Amino acid sequence: MSTTILGIESSCDETAAAVCKDGKIINNIIATQSIHESYGGVVPELASRAHQKNLIPVINEALVAADIKMSDLDAIAYTQGPGLLGALLVGSSFAKTAAMALGIPIIPINHMQAHVLAHFIEDPMPEFPFLCLTVSGGHTQIVRVNSHLDMSIIGQSKDDAVGEAFDKCAKLLGVGYPGGPKIDQLAKTGDAKRFTFPHSDIPDLDYSFSGIKTAFMYFLRDGMKKNDQFINENINDLAASLQGTLIDMLFVKLKLAAKREKIKNIAIAGGVSANSGLRNRLLSDADKYGWKVFIPKFEYCTDNAAMIATAGYYHLQAGKTGTLRDSPQPRMSFS
Ligand code: KG4
Ligand code: ZN
Numbered sequence: 001m002s003t004t005i006l007g008i009e010s011s012c013d014e015t016a017a018a019v020c021k022d023g024k025i026i027n028n029i030i031a032t033q034s035i036h037e038s039y040g041g042v043v044p045e046l047a048s049r050a051h052q053k054n055l056i057p058v059i060n061e062a063l064v065a066a067d068i069k070m071s072d073l074d075a076i077a078y079t080q081g082p083g084l085l086g087a088l089l090v091g092s093s094f095a096k097t098a099a100m101a102l103g104i105p106i107i108p109i110n111h112m113q114a115h116v117l118a119h120f121i122e123d124p125m126p127e128f129p130f131l132c133l134t135v136s137g138g139h140t141q142i143v144r145v146n147s148h149l150d151m152s153i154i155g156q157s158k159d160d161a162v163g164e165a166f167d168k169c170a171k172l173l174g175v176g177y178p179g180g181p182k183i184d185q186l187a188k189t190g191d192a193k194r195f196t197f198p199h200s201d202i203p204d205l206d207y208s209f210s211g212i213k214t215a216f217m218y219f220l221r222d223g224m225k226k227n228d229q230f231i232n233e234n235i236n237d238l239a240a241s242l243q244g245t246l247i248d249m250l251f252v253k254l255k256l257a258a259k260r261e262k263i264k265n266i267a268i269a270g271g272v273s274a275n276s277g278l279r280n281r282l283l284s285d286a287d288k289y290g291w292k293v294f295i296p297k298f299e300y301c302t303d304n305a306a307m308i309a310t311a312g313y314y315h316l317q318a319g320k321t322g323t324l325r326d327s328p329q330p331r332m333s334f335s
Pocket of ligand 1: 012135138162179273276
């Protein structure tokens with residue numbers, strides 16, 4: 001039986017919709033909320049309002065691009081969490097209302113699991129089991145993936161996410177929001193070995209990224225005391241050295257996880273997996289450690305609804321649907 005699924009993503013500052021037909025993504029429509037730029041970070045109330053304004057036009061665009069009507073849908077998948085409560089409410093309210101009106105199943109999706117399942121949007125798809133380093137603005141996780149729906153977090157950040165460290169350090173450099181892509185750009189022409197920053201020492205496969213932000217802040221303050229042009233004159237080297245340190249920290253634990261789990265299929269996912277330094281490091285470590293690596297297309301790294309629709313497809317196949325009583329879960333986890 002053929003299935004057409006609408007995926008809806010509204011967990012943070014992207015309003016997105018995608019249509020998936022029999023497991024294949026037909027389109028991937030995203031409205032990025034630029035309103036947050038002037039505030040230097042996502043303002044939850046403004047995010048909810050922007051979702052409210054953008055959601056229906058974005059869904060419409062996805063349906064038109066797929067040449068279908070609402071009545072052609074067999075199910076609706078939406079992000080249940082984790083994310084901003086007000087933002088999640090917009091997507092889930094639409095999904096529930098539409099599913100009730102159409103009399104079709106509704107599929108609540110965990111956003112972090114969907115980032116992992118972004119690897120199943122297009123070939124090449126990873127072979128099971130694989131490890132996925134999921135790095136976003138709110139989470140840093142090492143996930144052991146046994147099958148599409150059987151995955152467990154084996155390591156994670158105990159405080160800030162790595163994306164948060166990128167964003168907060170970018171703010172200290174005065175380069176604006178979102179900081180990750182800006183640091184990535186500046187780092188391309190910088191010397192990553194010029195400055196060193198301390199690694200945090202956390203047991204097992206877990207991470208801590210709050211210390212580096214503080215160390216970076218004091219480092220910049222001391223540099224500026226000696227030379228008030230310190231940041232301007234060294235911005236590329238500062239960005240490259242910071243990015244190099246964050247990537248080193250990620251890879252220490254990823255290598256440990258690969259060794260411990262005896263897994264050589266390694267994937268990356270989430271917004272920070274768009275980072276060119278991280279992608280290059282994965283490719284060079286693949287050669288060094290005999291890993292088979294999987295790197296998503298840029299459009300599937302950052303938040304999107306194609307990953308939500310794809311996750312919906314695997315849930316529907318397994319008969320895992322939700323109910324109209326489900327509510328958004330801002331701190332939703334899995335395993
Ligand atoms: O997955 P995502 O789009 O949203 C969340 O679920 O959080 O990730 C957003 C994060 C932000 O912290 C952003 O700065 C970071 O991904 N990011 C990057 C790059 N592109 C996005 N970080 C480093 N380098 C990039 N090129
Ligand atoms: Zn995300």
